[in-house]
Amino acid sequence: MGSTAYIARRLLYGVILLVGVLVLNFFLIHAAPGDPAQTIAGAMGGATAKMLAEIRTSYGLDKPLLTQLAIYLEHVAHGDLGTSYYFNQRVIGLIAARVGPTVLLVLAAQVFAITVGVAMGVFAARKPSGPLSAFIAVLSTIGYAAPVFWTGIMLIILFASIWPIFPVDGMTSARFAGGYFAYIGDVLYHLVLPAFTLAIIFLAQYSRLSRASMIDVLGADYVRTARAKGVSETKVVFKHALRNAVLPIITVAGIQFGNLISGALLVESVFNWPGMGRLAFDSVLRRDYPTLLGILFFAALMVIIANLLTDLSYRFADPRIRTGGR
């Protein structure tokens, strides 16, 4: 199958998944106890009788269920995810303002975890029972067993009262003055701790995985051949072996995107990072259902895009897939 056809098929599949999320949202609204109009308005949004009547007509709540579903999908197709009565703002705008910080946090954590994780895995694989391998084992344990919000709090205690070199709250300094580049610097400075906290979980996984797959690959015939030909050790490790050892990392990194967003919810809450997770937390407290369901939709969209990109980068990294059919 050609690349274009393949991409088109994947895009179509992504759209179907997204519609699936909307259908799920719709049924969640109707399965929730109480009046759907009240649910759409948000239980603590202070919706008046007039607002509820407007919602009933606008969403056709007196019509059959399937017609209602069609009306709901039509709303979303026009970019209307509803209105948050608590924030008194359209949900789409509320979320759009917070997608950026979440994407920044998630990508920073992912990139850090992959690069450092793979580097550690590669060096550990060259001495499978060395100190770095032991360190990776310890790190894996912490990454797996320590709740991420707790790790974050421990880092805040460390960096706020014992060794104050990193900011622990928010995305920018309260009294910030300076140019555009200084602003970017300020944001990156604030990003260090949240991104590191989120990365720990995945760093552990990636380093363990790349260590294992590197040990496998270093024992393969073609690596022995390369060594026999007199290729330098650095070139063997970083050119011949790493390229194949990194394939499983791409797969796992793609699968982990949903978990990364789940983790970001907690990390944002701990570090007051102004992203979708914080918004989700606020909407939960206020029973702001339209915002919450909108966030679920956007989060699913992010995962679908990430999966698509993973697929494409996999095709790029492994030429066998490009030439050999699927």
Place this chain on the structure above:
Amino acid sequence: MSMADATANSHAVEGARPLRDALIAYRRNKPALLGMLLLSAIIAFVIYGTFFFKGDPYEIVWAPQTPPGTDAAVPLGTDYLGRDIMRGLLKGGGPTLAVGAAAAIITLVIGISLGGIAGFFGGWIDDLLMRVTEFFQVLPALLFAMVVITLFSPSTLTTAIAIGVVLWPQTARLTRAEFLKIRELEYVTAARSIGARNGRIMWKVILPNALPPLVVSATLTVGVAILFQAGLSFLGLDDPNTMSWGLMIGTNRQYILDAWWPVTFPGIAIFLTVFAVSLVGDGLNDAFNPKLRGR
């Protein structure tokens, strides 16, 4: 002769006793034994706290934010209201572990049923069920659980169901893979040839043979479910009248710069529990997998 007897006999012929071998391998595995010991100690602590200890974790017993070691009455100190941290740990473990276990059971029931059906029947049923599984994997699990709990009002039961509903896809995939592999084996063909019905083949012949990897995955799921429960109650999404380790961290987080101990101890409790569970899971994995033994 029933199928169970037939499989038992075939093992007897080869002289293999997989369960006994696994047990021996597990007992030789030091980290796995340590995990079992640690987990037993934690469970004993939690059982004592839940059923025998009579103190009220919400009662204000001492000055607020008393550091640990100040007085034997409050060995781990007090929180921002003056509530005993030790009592919180004793009483908060029950809900944490119970929700973790209940959620893991729900995960297993959904995951094994759907994965088993998909793997056994194959074809369009497999396609359909795997698309459904993929769909659920697109939803970030914690966010989905938050939505479910918020819509259906927070309670311990809602939390357990919500976690189970978001965690099952992985179990389903694993079960499917095992069923796909095992359904082609000779003893399944043998069972079919003596006229065993599909239901019997699936749950009485294939499932017992697919159990080892599923037991390992179930153990690890308990660990993940405990972390989810902790995260949700940290966010204030669990029943606020049920003390739990995550809730203790959540209610004290605003005061961390004044007092480190009210958040540190419950966090250590969660960490040790999940750590112990993962050691047991890894140990079971090694024990059930003869290829890994002796490494």
